[in-house]
Structures are given as structure tokens and as C-alpha cells.
Amino acid sequence: MNATTQRHPGGASRRAARLGDRIFAGLAKGSGITLLLTMAAVAVFLTVRATLALREDEGNFLTTFEWRTGGEDPEFGIAVLLFGTAASSLIAMLLAVPVAVGIALFLTHYAPRRLAAPIAWLVDLLAAVPSIVYGLWGALYLVPRLTGCYEWLDGAFGWTGVLSYAGAPARSLMTVGILLAVMILPIVTSVTREVFRQTPRATQEAALALGATRWEVVRMTVLPFGRSGIVSASMLGLGRALGETMAVATVLSPSFLIHASLLDSGGGTFAQNIASQFKEADTAGRDALIASGLVLFLLTLLVNGAARLIIARRREYAGAAL
Amino acid sequence: MAKRIDVHGLTAYYGAHKAIEDITMHVEPTSVTAFIGPSGCGKSTLLRTLNRMHEVTPGGRVEGKVLLDNEDLYGPEVDPVAVRRTVGMVFQRPNPFPTMSIYDNVAAGLRLNGIRYRKSELDDIVERNLRGANLWHEVKDRLNRPGSGLSGGQQQRLCIARAIAVEPEVLLMDEPCSALDPISTLAIEDLIDKLKTRYTIVIVTHNMQQAARVSDRTAFFNLPAVGRPGRLIEVDATEKIFSNPSVPDTEDYISGRFG
DSSP, X not given: OHHHHHHSTXXXXXXXXXHHHHHHHHHHHHHHHHHHHHHHHHHHHHHHHHHHHHHHOOSOTTTOOXXXXXXXXXXXXXXXXXXXXXXXHHHHHHHHHHHHHHHHHIIIIISOHHHXXXXXXXXXXXXXXXXXXXXXXXXXXXXXXXXXXXXHHHHHHGGGSXXXXXXXXXXXXXXXXXXXXXXXXXXXXXXXHHHHHTSOHHHHXXXXXXXXXXXXXXXXXXXHHHHHHHHHHHHHHHHHHHHOOHHHHHHOOOOSOOOSOSSSBOOOOHHHHHXXXXXXXXXXXXXXXXXXXXXXXXXXXXXXXXXXXXXXHTHHHHSOOO | OOOOEEEEEEEEEETTEEXXXXXXXXXXXXXXXXXXXXXXXXXXXXXHHTTTOGGGSTTEEEEEEEEETTEETTOTTOOHHHHHHHEEEEOSSOOOOTTSBHHHHHHHXXXXXXXXXXXXXXXXXXXXXXXXXXXXXXXXXXXXXXXXXXXXXXXXXXXXXXXXXXXXXXXXXXXXXXTSOHHHHHHHHHHHHHHTTTSEEEXXXXXXXXXXXXXXXXXXXXXXXXXXXXXXXXXXXXXXXXXXXXXXXXXXXXXXXXX
């Protein structure tokens, strides 16, 4: 008996700890279930409303270049929004990702330590600027200054059609893309920087000892090691670009047309269209907007799935780094 | 191909800390020289000064001379990248490139040199060096699998294959067996014995039996007190060091009286 008591000197507190475990487990399980229920409720709500809207739609929801939701036979489709969202986000990615990777490489492998910290801080500060401020900056500062730039592009590459410019204020998808690039730069940079920083010292020394220059070390070890990190960082940025609302709504002059040229004003994105139309829309109109929001959600899901696939395919090469 | 190394009055620092002081010795070509001594005596530091890897560590700097066949590695015109192509290195923990296949690991150094090899040429070089590292038969069917999937001993032999594929003149090994089991250690030691006919080999080891087994000459390092720089106590033929050393400290260390 004596031995038993000695083996469990704090019997009471142990029971208390087990009670604590049970409470914690219950809390964790409860939170999990609540989350699932909330998600399910949102999904059901959105799907029901979206279905209602689609049933009323006289046009083809995927191909109609029109957004007329009020009155008799409403006709609306997401073609313009899908194109605008994809095009502006793609431009943003093309501009932001290389710059972000460059900044991250500079901060982790080239900059002296005294310089790296303040620069990293400045980049992070960009993420703290509210998106409406970006929107105002874009509309008031960027748009007038891009006109000259677009005229030059028109002169040089106008023959492609994609980069021709008719001369109106530059409230176009290209401008939105440039603005979005600035907005997603900090998140892409800071995630990439963290991944680059984790490149194992031993691997980098292996490259150095083989006679690699600094750039070769980066190319042989840092970039391949950080590849999946770059992909996830880009996807985080893309997620933000796809869903950005206020800045796009402030800069873009919306129209339900797809221009051949990315530089000409007009177009729209899912989020911008919802923000611009929501206030004036009646119930049917809101249902239509919800349907378009659901498409945006599916698009984001698709993008994330693709990113996971890319990362998983390289996994066996990414592991086992000491 | 193999070259002789002369170290002259070499002192190495980490920032303000002096790690080794005034080392003068030479390393014979086509032979194995072992560095032994207690932890912190600076034997790894000295090894890393021989291919200018010491200065890669922040704050690392060197005074004195290291001559590779009379050419000073620390001369003002010398490019450290070129030095490291001539003096290869194998590390304590096997460090194959985790993102590369076995094949690409061996070919990595060759691709750095900027020479374009034909596929068949590269295949030959990879096979020859994997054979040279006694690894070919174990990996020939999975050359395109990641190098990180091999066992520790195989990874270390892969690292040796990678190092010798660029045909260095000197091969530095920093405790290459300390993370390996006895069987893998034996495999590496056999390999060192085979490689010494072509390369100048310097090996740092904590295992005195290993130094006695593989080396022709042995250098013993010690530090007078903790925080003081390490010094070379003596360097001589391995047989002499292990049977009849000139300095009593060496005998005390080898017979296990300290360290």
C-alpha cells in the first residue's frame, strides 16, 4: 500500500489534470464541430440563394456579357468578371512574384545584416496599408502617371492588340494588375524570405565546397529548396489578388465588356462587381451576386488545390534536409 | 594530380576569438594525414582554412600562408571559388543536395564548371565516380531517386563521389564517419585507402583507432586552456605518434589520460 501511495504522490492533482485534459478535449472538439457547422450553414445558404438566382437567369450564366438583374427577364453572366479577375490577378502575379523572390534572396543572401532588417521591416509595412488607401493612391496617383507609359507600350507593342491603347484614363485591368502586384508583394516576400532562410547551412556549404559562386549556391540549393515555399507564397498572394475589393473598385471603371486590350478602361472582377452593385440590388439581384461570389470561391479552391498538387509532387525531394 | 600542402604560421579567428595560432606543418601528396586532438583544439578550423571554407563563417578570417605546391591559397589574386574546385571537402554529416537525384548529386560539381557535357559523357563520369566511391552497385538501379533516400553511410559515399567527380587535387574530410555505424565506417575507411593513391587526403577524426588505421602521418593538436587558441603539438609518421611520440602530451592523449 505504502509503495503505491509513494508511486502516486500527487494523486489528487493527477486527477485534476485528467479533468483538465477532458475539458480541453471537449473544447477542442466543440470548436471543431462549430466550425464545420458554420461552414455547412454558409455553404447551404449560398448554394440555395445562388440556385434561386440561376433559375431566374434568362441568359447563360457562364457566357453572357451582361449584368441586368432587376425587372422582367433578368439576364446576367460572369464571363466578363471571370476574365477580369483572372487577367488582373495574373498580371499581379507575373509582376509581383519575381520581384518578391528577388527581394527575399537579397535580404537572406546578399544584403549585409544591418541593411536586411530595416528593408524587411519596410516591406512588411506595405502590408499594413489599408486597401482603400491603395485604391485612392491608385486612382489619384497611379492612373494619370500610367497614361504616358501605356502610350509608349501602345507604340511598341500595340500591334499585338493585347497592349494597344486608345487613350482614355488608364482605369484598366492592367492598372488594377499593377496595383494588386504592389499589394501582394509584402505577403509573397515575407513568406518566401522565411523559406529561403531555412535552407540548411550544410547544403549551402556543400555547394560552396564544390566551388560554387554565391549565385550558384542560390541556384543549386536555395531556389530548389524554396520552390514549394515560393508556390505557396504565390498562392497566398493570388488569393489576396482574386478577392481584393476596395482597391479594384476604386481604380477600375467598370463595364460589361471584354476588351482585346488590357490597357483600355473597362472590365470588372467578381469582388469589385459585388461591392459596386450590392447596395442597389434587390433580393434577386443579391442572389445573382451571391452566385458570382460562389464562382469566385470555387476558383480560389481550384487554385489552392493546384498549388497543393505542385507542392506534393516535389515532396520526396524536399524532405530529409538536415 | 595530387599536390603537397605547406601551412606557414597560420592563425585563424572567429571574430575576436583566436581559434588556432601559428600552425606550421606540411601535408604529403598521395597519402593520408590525420588531424587528432581534443574537442575545440581547432583541427576542423585548420581543415577549413585549407580550402578557404573558414572565411564562409561570419567573422572568420585567417593570417599566414597555405601553399598548395608553392602557390599561396591566400594570395591577393586568388579566387576562393577556384580554390574550392581544387580542394574538395567531405563534411561531418552527410549532406547530399536534398532536391537532387543521386545522379544529379554526382554531376552537380561538373555542371558548375560551365562546361557542357554530352549525356553519354556525363553518364560515364557519374558511373566512374560512383564506382570510385564504392557505391555503384548499390544505387545503379535508382540513379534518378533522391539522394536523401539513401542510408547515412551511402549518403556519405555519395558525398565523396560528388567531391571526387570534379577531380580535385586534395580531399579534405571533416570527421566523415562520426555520424555512421561501424559497417559504414569500415566502407568509408576502405574507400579512403583506395583514394589515397590518387589524392592528397586530410582527415579530421575523433577516433584514434581510425587515425591509426587509415593515416600515414598524424598531427596532434591541443589547446593549453579553455578559451585559448589551439596549437599543433607534433606531426609525424602515424606509427611513431602511436608508439613512441616525442611529446609527453601526445602520449597522454593517445593512451586516454585526457581528452
